[in-house]
Amino acid sequence: MAYAMHGGIQYEYIDAMRAARGADVTDMAPPASLVLTLPENKRVLVRVGDRVLRGQVIAEADGILLHAPEAGFVSEAMDAIRIECDGTDETAATVVKTNKRLQDCTREEIIEKLRVCGVADSDGVAMADRVEGADGASVLIAECVDDIAASSSPASIVNGMKILMFALGVRQGVVVCGDDIIDAAKKLSEVCAKSKLIKVATVRAKYPQADKKRLAYAVTGRRASNEFVVSAQTCAAVYDAFVTGMPQTRRIVSVTKGKISKNIRAAIGTGFAELLKFAGIEVDDGDVIIEGGLLCGRRVSPGDAVGKTTRSLVVLRSDDVYERRGADVCIRCGRCVSACPEKLLPNYIVSYIRDGKEHAALSRGALDCDGCGVCSYVCPGGVPIADIITGFAKNHAREVGSEAQNERDKG
Amino acid sequence: MNAIKADGAPFIKSPETVRAMMADVVTAMIPAAVWAVWRFGAKALLLMALSVSTSVLCEGVFEYIAKKRVTVGDLSAVVTGMFIAFGLPVEAPWYVPVFASVFAIIIVKCAFGGLGANVFNPALAGVVFVRLCFRSRLPYSSALTALAVGKLPEYSVYDAAVGLTDGAIGEVSAMLLTVGGLYLIARSVIDWRVPVLFVGTVAALSVLFPQNAAYILYELFSGSLFLGAVFMATDPTTTPVTGVGRCVFAVGAGALTYVMRRFGGDLDGVAYAILAMNMLSGTIDRIAAPRQVRSGTGTEAGK
Known part of the structure; x- marks a missing residue:
C-alpha cells in the first residue's frame, strides 16, 4: 500500500x-510574441531592436540568467522583455x-x-x-x-x-x-x-x-x-x-x-x-x-x-x-487538527493570535506553519486559518528583523 | 463586511458548514424524537417545542441586545433545545424546559462567548440545573433507581435497549440513538472513538467491578448513557480537538459515570461526568497535542 x-x-x-x-x-x-517578465533586481542585456537567437542570454536577475526561448527581435526591454518570434530555428552560439x-x-x-x-x-x-x-x-x-x-x-x-x-x-x-x-x-x-x-x-x-x-x-x-x-x-x-x-x-x-x-x-x-x-x-x-x-x-x-x-x-x-464572508466562527471541531500535515493545533494558534497572545501562539508552533491551506479548506466555520497564521508569522519575522536592526544600529 | 473574493488562496472550500453539521445532528435525533412522541405522547412534543423555541429566542434576543451578530441560523440553538428536551422525563411541567433553555443558552453558552467559546455543554448544564431546581418533579428512570440499590429493573434487557421503558424522553431508546450515531459517524460529524470508548469503559468497569453479572447490560441501556455518549460527549466545542485527547475524554467520562452511579453521586452520573470532563478539555489538549512543540519559537521543536 x-x-x-x-x-x-x-x-x-x-x-x-x-x-x-x-x-x-x-x-x-x-506564439507570435513571447513576454518574459523580470523580477526587481534585473539587468537587461539587450536593447529594443536587437535580434536574439534561441538560447541567447538576454537578462540576469537574482543570480539567474534568462535566455530567449526562441529567435526573434526584441520589441520591449523595460520591466519585461518582449520578443517577436521570427520563426527561424537559429540557436545561439553559446x-x-x-x-x-x-x-x-x-x-x-x-x-x-x-x-x-x-x-x-x-x-x-x-x-x-x-x-x-x-x-x-x-x-x-x-x-x-x-x-x-x-x-x-x-x-x-x-x-x-x-x-x-x-x-x-x-x-x-x-x-x-x-x-x-x-x-x-x-x-x-x-x-x-x-x-x-x-x-x-x-x-x-x-x-x-x-x-x-x-x-x-x-x-x-x-x-x-x-x-x-x-x-x-x-x-x-x-x-x-x-x-x-x-x-x-x-x-x-x-x-x-x-x-x-x-x-x-x-x-x-x-x-x-x-x-x-x-x-x-x-x-x-x-x-x-x-x-x-x-x-x-x-x-x-x-x-x-x-x-x-x-x-x-x-x-x-x-x-x-470561494467567497469568504466577513464573519467566521471556530467551533473547535478539530478538523483543522486532523488536516494539518505539520501536526499543529491550528485552532488554538488562531485563538491565541486573535487574543493577542503572541508568545502562546509562537510556542504552539505558529512559525512552523507551511501555509498549505488545508485547514482553511476544511474549516466548517469559514475561518481563514492559514492566512491568519502565515500573516502572523510574517509580521513576527518583520518585527524580529527590525528589532535586530535597531540593536545593530544602537551598538 | 464585504465578501473577499478571489484575492488569495484558498480558492475553493469544502462544502461543510456549521449549519450543515447541526442539520445532520438534528437528522440523527429524529428517530429518537419520533419514538419519544410515540411512546410518551403529545406532551413529549410539547416539551421539545418549548425548549427549542425558548433556546432560539434566548439566543436571538441576547445577541441582538448585546449588539452581536445573530447566529440563530446556524441551528446550534435548535440542537441545544432538542438535547434539553431529550434529557427531561415526560412528567416535567411546562416551565421546566423553559428554565433549562434560558439557563443553558444565556448563561452557559452566550455569557461564555457563544458558539465555539463555551466551556460546558449547554444542554447538559441546563438539564442538570433543572434537575437540581425541580428535583421532586423530575423522576429518574425506574431502572436507575433499581440498580442503585442493587436490584434488577422490572423490565427486560430487550425493553431497555429498544426503549419500552420509562426515563427521559430522548434517552430511553439506546437502539435508535445508536442508529443516529451511526448516521453521524458515516457523515463524519462525530468521532466514532468517543461513543465506543465511553460506553466501552462503562461496560468494562461493570465487568471488572460487578454488582451482579446480570446488571451489565441494564447498566449500559439505562439512563442517558447512550444519549450522552453519542450526542453530548461528541459536541465539538466542549471536548478536545485532538484524537488522543478525545479518547482520554471518553474513557474519563465513562469512568466518572460508573463511579458516580456506584458510589451514589448521582443515579445517572452521565451528565455530571461529561460536565466534569468538559472542564478538563483544554488541559487534555495541551497534554495530548500530536506534536510536542517546545516553548520559544517552536522551530526547534522535535517531532
Whole structure:
C-alpha cells in the first residue's frame, strides 16, 4: 500500500487539474510574441531592436540568467522583455553540447553549466546556487506528486537525477510518484531498474505531499534535514542543459477548466490567453484564472505569461470561487487538527493570535506553519486559518528583523 | 463586511458548514424524537417545542441586545433545545424546559462567548440545573433507581435497549440513538472513538467491578448513557480537538459515570461526568497535542 502522509487532503477532492495527470503532453508552437517578465533586481542585456537567437542570454536577475526561448527581435526591454518570434530555428552560439561523459566532468563544471543555462527549480531558485551551497546532502528526491512532467520524459528525469547526484556527491536518489499516475510510475521504474542508486517510491496522491518537508519525511522517516528536493521537471531541465547546452525554453503546464484538462509543453513567455486558447478553453467574463494550485496559488490574468516556475492554470467560473464572508466562527471541531500535515493545533494558534497572545501562539508552533491551506479548506466555520497564521508569522519575522536592526544600529 | 473574493488562496472550500453539521445532528435525533412522541405522547412534543423555541429566542434576543451578530441560523440553538428536551422525563411541567433553555443558552453558552467559546455543554448544564431546581418533579428512570440499590429493573434487557421503558424522553431508546450515531459517524460529524470508548469503559468497569453479572447490560441501556455518549460527549466545542485527547475524554467520562452511579453521586452520573470532563478539555489538549512543540519559537521543536 502506498505511503500516506499525515493530514493533508486527497488531491481528487481539491484539485481540478488532476484530470490531466498522466495525460500525454501536447507540444504548442511558440506564439507570435513571447513576454518574459523580470523580477526587481534585473539587468537587461539587450536593447529594443536587437535580434536574439534561441538560447541567447538576454537578462540576469537574482543570480539567474534568462535566455530567449526562441529567435526573434526584441520589441520591449523595460520591466519585461518582449520578443517577436521570427520563426527561424537559429540557436545561439553559446548553446554548446557537452561532449564529455558524466564521470569525466567535475562538480564545478556541472555547476557552471547549470549557471550558464540559467536552470531554476520550481520555486525560481537557481540550481547552480543550490548545488553549490548543498553541504553534505544525503539523498536526492525528485518530486512527481504535483509535478506532471513524469508522464512525458522518464529517461530525462532519471538522467537529470544522475547528473545532480554526481554533482552533489549523493549516492541515493528517489523518485517520489503519486499513486494516481501509475503508468508514469511504471515507465520510471523501468528506466530506474538499470540503476542501483535510483529507485521509485509511490505515495498516496495527497496535497501537500509535494512539499519539501513532507517528501523528506516520506522518504527518510525522519524530520527534514539535508535532503535535496527538486521537482521532476527540473531534473529533466538539468539533463537538457547538460547534454544539449540548451537552457530552459519550454515548460509543461497543465491547463484545466471543468472537464477540459490538458498538459501542454509551451514556450516560456507564452501568454496565458494564447495558451488557454490552444487548449480549447474559453475564458468567460468573470472567470478567475489561478496559477499554482487551488489551495496555495495565486490569481493571474490572461495577459500574464508562462514563466520558469509556472506549473498549472485552473480556470474557475466566478460562482465556483470561494467567497469568504466577513464573519467566521471556530467551533473547535478539530478538523483543522486532523488536516494539518505539520501536526499543529491550528485552532488554538488562531485563538491565541486573535487574543493577542503572541508568545502562546509562537510556542504552539505558529512559525512552523507551511501555509498549505488545508485547514482553511476544511474549516466548517469559514475561518481563514492559514492566512491568519502565515500573516502572523510574517509580521513576527518583520518585527524580529527590525528589532535586530535597531540593536545593530544602537551598538 | 464585504465578501473577499478571489484575492488569495484558498480558492475553493469544502462544502461543510456549521449549519450543515447541526442539520445532520438534528437528522440523527429524529428517530429518537419520533419514538419519544410515540411512546410518551403529545406532551413529549410539547416539551421539545418549548425548549427549542425558548433556546432560539434566548439566543436571538441576547445577541441582538448585546449588539452581536445573530447566529440563530446556524441551528446550534435548535440542537441545544432538542438535547434539553431529550434529557427531561415526560412528567416535567411546562416551565421546566423553559428554565433549562434560558439557563443553558444565556448563561452557559452566550455569557461564555457563544458558539465555539463555551466551556460546558449547554444542554447538559441546563438539564442538570433543572434537575437540581425541580428535583421532586423530575423522576429518574425506574431502572436507575433499581440498580442503585442493587436490584434488577422490572423490565427486560430487550425493553431497555429498544426503549419500552420509562426515563427521559430522548434517552430511553439506546437502539435508535445508536442508529443516529451511526448516521453521524458515516457523515463524519462525530468521532466514532468517543461513543465506543465511553460506553466501552462503562461496560468494562461493570465487568471488572460487578454488582451482579446480570446488571451489565441494564447498566449500559439505562439512563442517558447512550444519549450522552453519542450526542453530548461528541459536541465539538466542549471536548478536545485532538484524537488522543478525545479518547482520554471518553474513557474519563465513562469512568466518572460508573463511579458516580456506584458510589451514589448521582443515579445517572452521565451528565455530571461529561460536565466534569468538559472542564478538563483544554488541559487534555495541551497534554495530548500530536506534536510536542517546545516553548520559544517552536522551530526547534522535535517531532
